[in-house]
Amino acid sequence: MSSPVIDIVGLSKIYNAGTPAEVVALRSANLTVERGEFLAIMGASGSGKSTLMNMIGCLDQPTSGSYHCDGVDVATLDAEGRARLRLEKIGFVFQGFNLLSRQTALENVMMPLVYSGITAADREPRGRAALAEVGLADRAGHRPSELSGGQQQRVAIARALINQPPLLLADEPTGALDSRTSEEIMALFERLQASGRTVVIITHERPVADHADRVVIMHDGDLHPDGWQPSEQVA
Numbered sequence: 019m020s021s022p023v024i025d026i027v028g029l030s031k032i033y034n035a036g037t038p039a040e041v042v043a044l045r046s047a048n049l050t051v052e053r054g055e056f057l058a059i060m061g062a063s064g065s066g067k068s069t070l071m072n073m074i075g076c077l078d079q080p081t082s083g084s085y086h087c088d089g090v091d092v093a094t095l096d097a098e099g100r101a102r103l104r105l106e107k108i109g110f111v112f113q114g115f116n117l118l119s120r121q122t123a124l125e126n127v128m129m130p131l132v133y134s135g136i137t138a139a140d141r142e143p144r145g146r147a148a149l150a151e152v153g154l155a156d157r158a159g160h161r162p163s164e165l166s167g168g169q170q171q172r173v174a175i176a177r178a179l180i181n182q183p184p185l186l187l188a189d190e191p192t193g194a195l196d197s198r199t200s201e202e203i204m205a206l207f208e209r210l211q212a213s214g215r216t217v218v219i220i221t222h223e224r225p226v227a228d229h230a231d232r233v234v235i236m237h238d239g240d241l242h243p244d245g246w247q248p249s250e251q252v253a
Contacts, residue, residue, distance in 0.1 A: 021089040023185050023216045024051035024074060029083035031069050043069040046083065047241040049234065051218060053184065056211040058227035059220045061236030068189075070236060071220045075108055075187050076100045088184045105133055109178030111188035115170045117162045117177075123149060123169075124158040127176045134181055148176040152206060168199035175206065179215075186210065188219045192226055204229040 031044040044066050051057050061067040072078040073085060076092055085092045088107050095103060104110075117126045128145040136144070149155050152172040162170050171191060178186055188207070192200035208229060211217050219230060227233045235242040 020053055021086070022050045022052050023055075023088050024049060024218070025084075025086040026050070026073070027084045029070075029073055029080050029085055031073065031078070032081045035081060042239050044073065044080070044241075045239045049241060049243055051185075051216060053216055054211065054214055056207070056217045056229070056231045057219070058230035058233045059218065059236060060222065060224070060227045060233055062222055065236040066239040066241075067220050067222075067236040069239075070241065071187065071189055074185075074218065075110060076104050105130065106181060107183050107185060109181065109183040109186045111171070111174050111178050111186065111191045113190040113193040115162070115167075115174045115194070117170055117173060119162050122159050122161055123154060123165065123173045123176075126162070126173055127180055130177060130180050144180060145176075148180045149173070151179065151210075152176045166199070167195050168202055171195065171199075171203055172206065175203075175210075179210075184216060186215050186217045188217070190221055191219060192221075192223070197225075200226065 026047055026049040029044060029047045030042070033041040033043060047070060059067050059070060069078070073080055076087065087103060090103060090107070092100065092103065118129070121129070124142070124145045127148050128141045131141045131144060146155065146158060149158055152175050154169060154172050154176065157165060157169060162173070165173065191207075192203050195203060204226060207217050207219065219226065221227055
């Protein structure tokens with residue numbers, strides 16, 4: 019039996035620990051995400067969901083607790099090892115797309131392959147395949163300014179998929195999009211999950227979270243992994 023893609027036990031993050039300014043951003047969180055699951059982490063601003071996302075994405079280190087990403091104990095890695103893990107095991111999608119304006123869609127998608135040591139000859143076919151997977155095979159030569167917001171996010175998703183990571187981690191991926199385009203992007207995430215991807219989305223919007231198989235709630239630094247489903251959008 020394969021190990022979970024995410025296995026978090028007792029994870030905490032405390033800023034200014036032991037001082038009057040101490041802030042508990044994450045308190046003894048436990049979370050398991052199995053391979054092929056679609057999970058939404060939902061919470062209001064300041065709830066701790068961004069802190070948890072930074073832990074899952076290996077962008078920050080916890081004060082205590084353990085995190086295994088695709089079977090790797092993150093605590094055993096130095097900064098270089100964590101960077102390598104992010105490159106190989108986590109595909110990031112952000113609200114602001116984070117595309118390079120002077121690069122074409124294809125060039126943006128291929129960028130992670132440069133750092134992965136993939137030869138120039140192999141990058142283009144892989145990049146074109148990733149664009150085709152998100153329905154943008156005919157937009158490879160377009161720059162971000164020539165694409166709609168939804169198309170730019172599709173390019174960002176293709177870039178996140180290019181190294182075939184076991185985890186796709188999306189932070190408010192529809193926050194900059196209108197409602198119709200948001201539904202299209204969420205439908206794309208559903209198709210990616212159906213193809214075997216593991217998807218984790220961080221959001222404050224209930225309509226976005228409703229696309230996931232499971233919703234966990236962050237509130238004042240506490241993770242509620244089961245049974246607490248909000249009835250409406252978190253403000």
